[in-house]
Amino acid sequence: MAGLLELTVAEAAAKIAAGEVSRAEYFEAWRDAAAADELNAYLWRAEEGDSGGEGPLAGIPVAVKDLFCTAGIATTAGSRILEGHRPLYTATAVRRLAEAGAGVLGKTNMDEFAMGSSNENSAYGPVLNPHDRARVPGGSSGGSAAVVAGGLAPCAIGTDTGGSIRQPAALCGIVGLKPTYGAVSRYGMIAFASSLDQCGPLTRDVTDAALLLEAMQGGDPCDSTSVGIEGGVEAPSREDLRGLRFAVPAGLADDAVDAGVREVFEATLSRIEALGGEVGEIPLHHAEHGISAYYVIAPAEASSNLARYDGVRYGMRSEGEGDVVEMYESTRAAGFGEEVKRRIMLGTYALSSGYYEAYYGQAQKVRTKIAADFSAAFERFDFVVTPTSPSVAFGLGEKTDDPLAMYMNDFFTVPMSLAGIPAISIPAGRAEPEGGGPRLPVGFQIAAPAFGEQRLLDAAYALERAIDG
Amino acid sequence: MVERDLEAVIGLEIHVQLSTQTKMFCGCALSFGDEANVHTCPVCLAHPGVLPAINEEAIRYALKIAAALECEVAPRSIFHRKNYFYPDNPKAYQISQYDLPLAVNGRLGGIRIHRAHLEEDAAKTIHLGASGRIHGSGASLVDFNRGGTPLVEIVTEPDLRSAAEAGAWARLLRTTVRQLGVSDVNMEEGSLRVDANVSVRPAGSEALGTKTELKNMNSFRFLERGVEAELARQRELIEAGGRVEQETLHFDPADGALHPLRSKEEAHDYRYFPEPDLVPLAPTEAMLREARASLPELPEARMRRYEGELGLSAENAAQLAADPEEAAYFEAVCERAAGVEAQTVANWVTGELAAALRQAKGEAPAGSKVSAESLAALIAMVGEKKISHGSGKQVLATLVAEGGEPAEIVEREGLAQIADSGELEAVVSAAVEANPDAADQIRAGNGKAIGAIVGAVMKETKGRADGGEVNRLIKQKLGV
Numbered sequence: 001m002a003g004l005l006e007l008t009v010a011e012a013a014a015k016i017a018a019g020e021v022s023r024a025e026y027f028e029a030w031r032d033a034a035a036a037d038e039l040n041a042y043l044w045r046a047e048e049g050d051s052g053g054e055g056p057l058a059g060i061p062v063a064v065k066d067l068f069c070t071a072g073i074a075t076t077a078g079s080r081i082l083e084g085h086r087p088l089y090t091a092t093a094v095r096r097l098a099e100a101g102a103g104v105l106g107k108t109n110m111d112e113f114a115m116g117s118s119n120e121n122s123a124y125g126p127v128l129n130p131h132d133r134a135r136v137p138g139g140s141s142g143g144s145a146a147v148v149a150g151g152l153a154p155c156a157i158g159t160d161t162g163g164s165i166r167q168p169a170a171l172c173g174i175v176g177l178k179p180t181y182g183a184v185s186r187y188g189m190i191a192f193a194s195s196l197d198q199c200g201p202l203t204r205d206v207t208d209a210a211l212l213l214e215a216m217q218g219g220d221p222c223d224s225t226s227v228g229i230e231g232g233v234e235a236p237s238r239e240d241l242r243g244l245r246f247a248v249p250a251g252l253a254d255d256a257v258d259a260g261v262r263e264v265f266e267a268t269l270s271r272i273e274a275l276g277g278e279v280g281e282i283p284l285h286h287a288e289h290g291i292s293a294y295y296v297i298a299p300a301e302a303s304s305n306l307a308r309y310d311g312v313r314y315g316m317r318s319e320g321e322g323d324v325v326e327m328y329e330s331t332r333a334a335g336f337g338e339e340v341k342r343r344i345m346l347g348t349y350a351l352s353s354g355y356y357e358a359y360y361g362q363a364q365k366v367r368t369k370i371a372a373d374f375s376a377a378f379e380r381f382d383f384v385v386t387p388t389s390p391s392v393a394f395g396l397g398e399k400t401d402d403p404l405a406m407y408m409n410d411f412f413t414v415p416m417s418l419a420g421i422p423a424i425s426i427p428a429g430r431a432e433p434e435g436g437g438p439r440l441p442v443g444f445q446i447a448a449p450a451f452g453e454q455r456l457l458d459a460a461y462a463l464e465r466a467i468d469g
Numbered sequence: 470m471v472e473r474d475l476e477a478v479i480g481l482e483i484h485v486q487l488s489t490q491t492k493m494f495c496g497c498a499l500s501f502g503d504e505a506n507v508h509t510c511p512v513c514l515a516h517p518g519v520l521p522a523i524n525e526e527a528i529r530y531a532l533k534i535a536a537a538l539e540c541e542v543a544p545r546s547i548f549h550r551k552n553y554f555y556p557d558n559p560k561a562y563q564i565s566q567y568d569l570p571l572a573v574n575g576r577l578g579g580i581r582i583h584r585a586h587l588e589e590d591a592a593k594t595i596h597l598g599a600s601g602r603i604h605g606s607g608a609s610l611v612d613f614n615r616g617g618t619p620l621v622e623i624v625t626e627p628d629l630r631s632a633a634e635a636g637a638w639a640r641l642l643r644t645t646v647r648q649l650g651v652s653d654v655n656m657e658e659g660s661l662r663v664d665a666n667v668s669v670r671p672a673g674s675e676a677l678g679t680k681t682e683l684k685n686m687n688s689f690r691f692l693e694r695g696v697e698a699e700l701a702r703q704r705e706l707i708e709a710g711g712r713v714e715q716e717t718l719h720f721d722p723a724d725g726a727l728h729p730l731r732s733k734e735e736a737h738d739y740r741y742f743p744e745p746d747l748v749p750l751a752p753t754e755a756m757l758r759e760a761r762a763s764l765p766e767l768p769e770a771r772m773r774r775y776e777g778e779l780g781l782s783a784e785n786a787a788q789l790a791a792d793p794e795e796a797a798y799f800e801a802v803c804e805r806a807a808g809v810e811a812q813t814v815a816n817w818v819t820g821e822l823a824a825a826l827r828q829a830k831g832e833a834p835a836g837s838k839v840s841a842e843s844l845a846a847l848i849a850m851v852g853e854k855k856i857s858h859g860s861g862k863q864v865l866a867t868l869v870a871e872g873g874e875p876a877e878i879v880e881r882e883g884l885a886q887i888a889d890s891g892e893l894e895a896v897v898s899a900a901v902e903a904n905p906d907a908a909d910q911i912r913a914g915n916g917k918a919i920g921a922i923v924g925a926v927m928k929e930t931k932g933r934a935d936g937g938e939v940n941r942l943i944k945q946k947l948g949v
Contacts (some may be wrong), residue, residue, distance in 0.1 A: 087511070187519070189518055190517045191746075222520055224522055301742075307561030308515045308517075308559060308560050309517075312556055324556060348740065354736055356740075420566035
């Protein structure tokens with residue numbers, strides 16, 4: 001049985017298609033593995049086997065972040081306010097995976113409403129990092145990253161608003177891809193920040209990421225902002241990086257990156273050159289303001305998106321003492337966690353009459369400038385590369401009292417989210433944490449122009465082979 | 470300062486519910502009066518994870534309204550979120566248009582249109598308890614059937630100068646929108662809702678006074694009464710040295726009074742921001758062309774044509790142009806009554822026919838038993854003096870009751886005018902002799918006394934005599 005769990009999704013799908021492995025056997029093996037979750041990574045696990053659907057992912061179990069609505073299956077967004085909520089419908093991305101033959105293996109733990117970088121903001125307790133259970137897996141898709149890295153699922157999907165797929169993928173040592181905004185439908189993905197949210201795969205390798213993306217991507221009449229990737233995505237096959245130009249943002253947060261992470265990053269740049277790629281520097285003048293802009297825009301949209309959780313139609317209700325207004329207040333006070341409340345307050349303030357221009361308006365201008373910086377960079381380079389996260393996985397509780405330090409985890413991932421462009425994090429090696437201890441995974445981030453997923457996956461694939469070799 | 474020196478300044482905000490097949494942002498059917506909460510889905514109930522998708526039919530309907538109001542259509546308009554908590558607003562934001570509306574700068578009936586934009590309707594709430602308001606109520610019930618119905622909000626410039634003018638203009642707007650076929654425009658059912666912004670200012674002043682907003686006037690009569698009452702209140706207040714406070718007033722149909730809403734319900738900061746779930750609305754050239762091409766002749770243009778080309782009085786032109794079916798009927802009669810003045814036809818349709826139908830508690834002309842052909846024939850017979858005007862009315866009453874051919878009715882009832890002047894002269898002579906007192910008075914110069922003799926002639930001829938001819942013969946006989 002153990003052999004089955006070693007297979008990548010692509011390998012397993014091939015064996016199932018060839019009739020070498022039965023889909024029931026494969027799915028059962030993963031159900032058993034998921035049942036052994038000691039990481040608090042699952043909030044719900046399938047009690048039955050494979051869905052029986054046909055297609056390129058026939059018989060493949062997928063772990064699904066609990067932000068995706070699944071009909072009849074509790075979907076909480078990691079929040080007390082949606083405890084026990086059973087959606088009436090299934091998210092488009094999950095439906096498309098099912099149409100490709102995949103089945104939902106389980107729903108994964110996450111930071112409440114995808115707000116967090118450590119998974120410590122879940123109402124259902126933190127997820128543990130499979131490489132060191134005293135450390136965080138990253139967030140907000142921490143459960144999805146932990147199940148793939150911890151051998152509890154062959155693959156997973158998550159969502160990325162400012163780094164929520166890439167950062168946990170990096171901290172758990174797996175591949176995480178945030179597609180171009182609009183590549184995958186957001187319908188049924190519980191909204192955090194609508195102009196930034198995007199769904200993507202968390203997988204063992206780049207090929208599997210391509211496979212899942214191809215199944216999920218495409219325009220959806222239920223999501224006006226979705227268009228899909230023209231021509232779709234094929235399995236990557238490139239073996240070198242000849243003729244490709246990689247840009248490193250000049251001086252971006254030189255001091256903020258841990259020495260070990262920097263070392264791995266430099267080594268990866270050398271591998272790129274060894275594969276025939278060209279490495280240069282470009283200025284990303286406004287990227288350093290990304291975090292500031294992001295923490296205005298995302299909370300502003302969240303303050304509106306989360307206003308519907310009022311106890312009237314679904315989810316938790318706390319009656320309170322008096323009228324319906326008190327019921328709202330009582331429900332929201334009891335149902336939301338600290339970080340969610342903080343962001344609702346920040347966002348409400350930023351949109352308030354008299355402050356809108358100074359905060360939301362200004363942040364949108366910064367966003368436009370960051371996107372323009374990337375456009376300029378892509379005139380001379382094919383990709384922009386950075387470390388995915390400034391550090392390896394940090395200790396549980398280490399940053400919970402310091403929201404700003406926590407927000408800085410997203411320093412390298414937020415600019416791509418603001419620009420709406422695709423970015424992938426691949427495992428690039430290991431580094432010793434600051435303060436010592438066993439070496440932990442380090443992620444390498446590659447970003448491409450909008451809808452450049454195929455080229456991005458091809459380059460990441462070539463680099464991945466060089467790193468693994 | 471005396472009352473007449475304070476000029477009324479009124480602007481209207483009209484919400485028109487579009488009669489599309491489905492709601493603005495989801496596939497639920499539109500409904501009125503159905504069982505509560507049967508036309509709902511995850512989208513219009515704002516379940517977690519749902520997204521809005523714009524109803525294309527609603528855009529087409531809104532573009533028709535924009536074309537009818539002669540508005541400029543924005544090449545690219547955007548939706549905003551208007552954030553507020555209320556149980557009838559399940560997302561806790563209404564998707565509406567804010568600083569870039571679909572249409573601007575139009576006009577209708579001489580009144581400027583500031584803007585027209587698309588948005589979604591709220592659900593219906595019923596607050597149990599004495600106040601009927603959310604605050605302090607024991608329980609609230611919500612029916613989400615209406616939630617998400619497409620609305621076009623039309624905002625006029627403050628160009629109206631009296632309650633009556635506001636009422637008349639609102640009626641013109643209703644007729645216009647109804648003719649486009651894009652809404653039921655029924656005020657009682659709420660598919661047409663008119664709010665008024667009311668202020669007063671010294672006559673001749675350009676500056677605007679402080680306005681109040683009047684809501685909940687669910688008929689044109691209530692609109693006029695509400696505006697009238699508010700104008701009186703503001704004038705009285707200012708004349709007493711007071712100041713108008715900006716506030717929202719609710720019209721209470723029970724007592725016709727205006728009540729301020731509690732300030733807590735009013736103190737909103739809607740935190741508008743662009744709706745990130747929708748892309749900008751950019752109507753294609755083809756959609757704009759289609760909207761313009763689909764416009765029927767609208768009441769205002771028809772009214773101008775009736776006055777200008779057909780020479781109708783302003784009053785008749787307005788009356789007949791307002792209702793497209795009545796207008797079509799009127800024109801059908803004109804077409805068949807060759808050689809008859811349009812004004813004469815208008816007199817018959819708005820006068821004699823309307824009265825006869827009223828008396829018989831009958832239908833509108835188009836739905837009645839009086840076909841355009843028969844009315845045209847009747848008018849022609851009267852014009853050619855084949856029957857008297859009085860007999861004409863008699864024929865009309867028969868037509869209203871049972872339909873038929875005017876000529877046959879005249880024949881059957883023996884109403885043909887007495888064409889032989891010898892026969893009529895004999896009747897006149899007899900009548901003069903039978904009424905010597907009246908004859909004396911006429912000779913003495915009392916012209917009015919002729920009525921008694923004319924009446925006797927008419928009685929004798931059963932109304933078949935031409936009134937003018939009878940008058941002439943009487944005077945000739947008496948030598949006056």
